[in-house]
Amino acid sequence: MAAPDRIEQRELPVADPPSPAVDAPSRPSPRGLRGRVGSVEILAAVLVLVVVFRAPLSRALSAPGLQTWTTVFVSVMTQAVPFLVFGVVLSAVIAVFVPASFFARALPRHPALAVPVASAAGVVLPGCECGSVPIAGALVRRGVTPAAALAFLLASPAINPIVLASTAVAFPGQPKMVVARALASMLTACAMGWLWLKLGKTEWIKLPHRPELAGMSKPAAFWAAARHDVMHAGGYLVLGAMAAATINVLVPQQWMRSLGENPVLGVLTLAVLAVVLSICSEADAFVAASLREFSMTAKLAFLVVGPMIDLKLFAMQSGIFGRRFATRFAPATFVMAIVVSVLVGVVLL
Amino acid sequence: MNRQAQAVVLLLVGGAVLRSSLTDMYLRYVKQGLRPFLIAAGALLVIAALMTLWYEFRGSKTDDDHGHGHSHEPRVAWLLILPVFALLLVSPPALGSYAASRAGTALQQVSDFPPLPQGDPVQISVLDYASRAVFDEGRSLGDRKVQLRGFVVKGADGAPYLARMILTCCAADARPIKVGLAGQVPADLKPDTWLEVTGRYTEKKVKDEINGETIPYLEVVDLQRVAAPNEQYES
Numbered sequence: 001m002a003a004p005d006r007i008e009q010r011e012l013p014v015a016d017p018p019s020p021a022v023d024a025p026s027r028p029s030p031r032g033l034r035g036r037v038g039s040v041e042i043l044a045a046v047l048v049l050v051v052v053f054r055a056p057l058s059r060a061l062s063a064p065g066l067q068t069w070t071t072v073f074v075s076v077m078t079q080a081v082p083f084l085v086f087g088v089v090l091s092a093v094i095a096v097f098v099p100a101s102f103f104a105r106a107l108p109r110h111p112a113l114a115v116p117v118a119s120a121a122g123v124v125l126p127g128c129e130c131g132s133v134p135i136a137g138a139l140v141r142r143g144v145t146p147a148a149a150l151a152f153l154l155a156s157p158a159i160n161p162i163v164l165a166s167t168a169v170a171f172p173g174q175p176k177m178v179v180a181r182a183l184a185s186m187l188t189a190c191a192m193g194w195l196w197l198k199l200g201k202t203e204w205i206k207l208p209h210r211p212e213l214a215g216m217s218k219p220a221a222f223w224a225a226a227r228h229d230v231m232h233a234g235g236y237l238v239l240g241a242m243a244a245a246t247i248n249v250l251v252p253q254q255w256m257r258s259l260g261e262n263p264v265l266g267v268l269t270l271a272v273l274a275v276v277l278s279i280c281s282e283a284d285a286f287v288a289a290s291l292r293e294f295s296m297t298a299k300l301a302f303l304v305v306g307p308m309i310d311l312k313l314f315a316m317q318s319g320i321f322g323r324r325f326a327t328r329f330a331p332a333t334f335v336m337a338i339v340v341s342v343l344v345g346v347v348l349l
Numbered sequence: 350m351n352r353q354a355q356a357v358v359l360l361l362v363g364g365a366v367l368r369s370s371l372t373d374m375y376l377r378y379v380k381q382g383l384r385p386f387l388i389a390a391g392a393l394l395v396i397a398a399l400m401t402l403w404y405e406f407r408g409s410k411t412d413d414d415h416g417h418g419h420s421h422e423p424r425v426a427w428l429l430i431l432p433v434f435a436l437l438l439v440s441p442p443a444l445g446s447y448a449a450s451r452a453g454t455a456l457q458q459v460s461d462f463p464p465l466p467q468g469d470p471v472q473i474s475v476l477d478y479a480s481r482a483v484f485d486e487g488r489s490l491g492d493r494k495v496q497l498r499g500f501v502v503k504g505a506d507g508a509p510y511l512a513r514m515i516l517t518c519c520a521a522d523a524r525p526i527k528v529g530l531a532g533q534v535p536a537d538l539k540p541d542t543w544l545e546v547t548g549r550y551t552e553k554k555v556k557d558e559i560n561g562e563t564i565p566y567l568e569v570v571d572l573q574r575v576a577a578p579n580e581q582y583e584s
Contacts, residue, residue, distance in 0.1 A: 039354035046430065054438050061439055064447035071441040071448075075378035075520035077432040081366055082386035085393050166517070172459070223400040230397065231355055234362070235425035238432060248521060252451060279522050286517040290455040290524055293560070319425065 065249055073245040076312070079280055080130040080237055087131025088233065091138035092225040096218055100143045111145045115193030118148035119186055122156030129157035129281055129307050130237060130316065134229045137207065137320040146205060151193030154333065157281045157307040158185035167303065170285035176348055177300070181285075184304045184344040188337045195332065204329075206322030208232055229320075236319035240312020244278035247311075251276075260293030270298040271338050274306035281307035297345030305337045350426055356401040358429050363394025365436045373579050374436075377443040379519045380584060443581040444523050446502045446540035449512045453560025455524030456480060462489040470494035470547045474583050475513040476526045482565030487550040494547055494570065498578065501542045502527060505558055509538045511546055511567070516582035523582065529555060529566040543578070547571040 050057065061070055107114040122132075136153035140146050157163065159182045171177040208228075216224065259269040270291065279287055284306045288299040309330050318326040350358070369375045370387035379387075435441065456476075462485045465471050475497050481490050499511040502525070509530055514523040531551050538544075546569055553566040 039350045040357065043350075043354045043357055043430070050434055050438060057434075058439055061441075067441055068444060068448050070435050070439055071378065071444055072521050074432060074435050074441055078366070078369065078375060078378045078387070078436075079383065079519035079521070081362075082383065082390040085390035086386075089393065170457075219400075220404055223397055223404065226397050227352075227355060227359065227401050230359065230394070231350070231426040231429070235428050238428035239425060241432075244521060277521070280518045282518050284522075286457075287522050287524070289457055 069245045069249045072248045073241050076241040076244055076278070077238065080241070080312070083131040083280075084134075084230070084233060084237060087134045088226050088229040090131070091134040091229055092222050094135065094138040094142055095225045096222045098142065103139070103142055103144045107144065107148055111147050111197055112194065114145055114148040115151045115197070116190050118144075119151040119155035119159075119189040119193065122152050122154075122189070123159055123161070129310075129313055130233070132156045133313065133316045133320050134233050137229070138225075140205065140321075141207060146200065146202065147193040147196040150196055150329070151189045154192055154308045155186060155189035158182075158189075158304065163281050163285075163307070166282050167285040170289040177296070177303075180300050180344050180348045181303050183348070184300060184337075184341045185307070187344070188304060188308065188333070188340045191336055191340065192329075192333055195336070204322070204325045206324060208320070208322075232319045233316050236315035237312055240278055240310070240315040243311040243315075244276070247276040247278075260291070260295075260298070263295055263297070266294045266298040267301045267338065267342060270294055270302040271305045271334070271341075274302045275310045275334065277306075278310040278312045279306060295345075296349040297342060300345045300349060301338055301341040304341045305334060308337050309333045350424075352401055352405050355426070356398045356405065358426065358433075359394050359398035359401065361433045362429055363391045363396075363398060365433045366391030366394065369436055374440065376580050376582075377441070377520070380516055380582070381580065443577075444514050444520050445500055445581075446512070448523065449500075449502045449514060449525035449527070450504075450540075451559075452525050453557045454479070454527040454562050454564050455515065456483055456526060456562060459484055465489065465493055465495075470496040472496045472498075475499045475511060475528055476515055476583050478567065479526050479528055479565050482528075482550055482567075483554070483563045487552070490550040492549060494549060495567070496545060496547045497528065497567065498543065498545050498575065499528070500577070500581075501538045501540050501544060503540050509534060510564065511544060513583045514581070516584050520582075526583070527557065527564045529553070529564050530569050530572075531566045532569040534569055534572065543575050545573045545575045 061067060108117055132153050135156075136149045139149040139152065164178050164182060167181055168175065168178045260266050270288075274284070277287070284303060288302045291299065291302070294302075314326055314330045317330065321329075366387055369378075370384055370391060375384065375387055456479055459480050462481055465473065471493055473495050478490070478495055478497055481487065497511060499513040502510045502512040504510060510527040511530055512525045512527045514520075514525055516523050530546065530548075531553055532548070546567060548567040548569045548571075551566050551568040555564050555566075556562070557564050
């Protein structure tokens with residue numbers, strides 16, 4: 001049966017398909033149009049309603065606070081969409097066109113050695129963190145050891161050339177900051193990979209059910225994988241963008257000043273701020289540089305934590321790897337990133 | 350959500366991205382450099398939608414054969430229609446005085462001040478003027494007449510400032526640069542009014558009450574109300 005151009009079966013267990021009761025409105029067959037309300041009909045109804053009530057909706061959103069919220073929300077989405085789409089395309093390429101044996105040959109056989117190699121591989125992939133989540137998901141599906149895929153997930157948005165260059169521009173005359181950022185991010189990614197080898201359990205990772213790939217032609221499988229990942233990661237990206245916009249509008253800047261004076265509070269404040277602001281890793285250096293009340297170590301923590309874990313990343317990780325994974329991995333990453341940044345900061349800055 | 354509905358959502362998202370990047374609308378949210386990537390991403394989303402519909406209506410031998418026609422996409426995917434509505438129906442404006450009045454001026458230390466370009470008055474950015482005024486103490490400005498464009502922000506005491514948001518990536522990281530207006534300034538300046546201000550360097554400076562950073566002043570010679578530019582952010 002299995003012709004050479006067919007997609008081989010997945011090697012990793014995936015989640016059971018959700019029961020029909022859990023699944024959003026759907027019907028047994030796409031062609032059984034009579035008698036039931038399907039998601040196409042619901043979508044059409046929503047679209048008609050929104051267009052009809054467009055004027056009152058726009059008026060309701062014209063208060064300055066809400067308008068700023070909408071602008072920031074749309075901005076985060078607009079900025080993330082190209083990176084999301086290219087990440088999804090690359091992950092579909094990995095899922096469909098790159099044989100699993102390629103990764104077996106490219107990565108050292110021993111998982112503990114595969115971790116640093118995978119995080120160093122992040123250097124060559126310029127992009128934001130939104131793209132790296134689906135790529136890491138595709139790597140796990142392709143049989144890459146999760147520890148290495150997670151190290152890649154953490155390292156690639158933080159230490160790629162574009163991000164390091166923008167850090168150098170944001171901190172003129174302080175090349176130490178670039179070195180500290182690269183070093184601390186790399187160390188955190190490796191440490192998290194090794195921690196996963198020690199403590200992680202594969203059953204925490206619950207890759208969403210993606211039934212259609214096995215037995216499809218390659219182009220059909222490619223588009224199915226891409227559509228699937230956009231719907232998953234994109235939906236959660238919207239959630240993260242809404243959270244980031246809310247924080248952006250609600251938290252007044254005055255609060256920051258008083259917190260920056262205490263060195264310990266300063267590090268914690270900027271680490272939390274990196275999580276809630278969810279700024280793209282290519283821009284966070286400029287924001288960090290503008291937080292002049294804080295110590296260099298606190299700024300380093302901001303730069304190391306932000307690309308590894310923030311609200312939109314947490315939402316996307318829950319979408320791609322499952323909630324049980326995200327609720328364990330995200331806090332561990334947060335703590336590890338702070339500890340490593342403080343150590344690197346004390347030694348280097 | 351079944352695959353047909355997913356295709357429609359993909360088409361809407363791709364269409365909205367294309368619509369905003371093929372016009373100047375995207376400049377309210379992100380930088381100009383992102384445009385080719387936005388166009389490519391929007392086109393890819395539209396193609397993905399069309400391919401989904403193509404495989405769907407061709408009745409390809411996918412998992413339909415096993416008895417389910419819907420794929421299990423999470424309900425969270427429905428949220429993807431929100432940015433479409435926000436972009437196409439609400440089209441929020443670029444960040445203005447509300448955001449600028451809530452954040453402190455965000456000058457970055459610079460030490461290199463090339464001579465001002467030719468022109469009288471010479472048009473420079475609000476950021477350039479503020480940097481030269483604060484960190485070079487006006488030396489490279491001298492007695493030259495400069496022309497700045499920005500929008501009006503009111504301070505806590507009601508005094509008008511000329512402001513411009515600077516952007517690195519997207520409006521989520523936008524930070525204001527503020528310049529105070531000294532001399533003959535109309536009293537009825539409304540927030541978010543765009544101005545073209547001509548003036549000279551003055552030593553007057555204040556501290557931004559939000560973050561304690563220095564806000565320089567400009568001695569106003571001439572002040573015109575102008576239309577908002579296409580690209581409202583500086584970088």
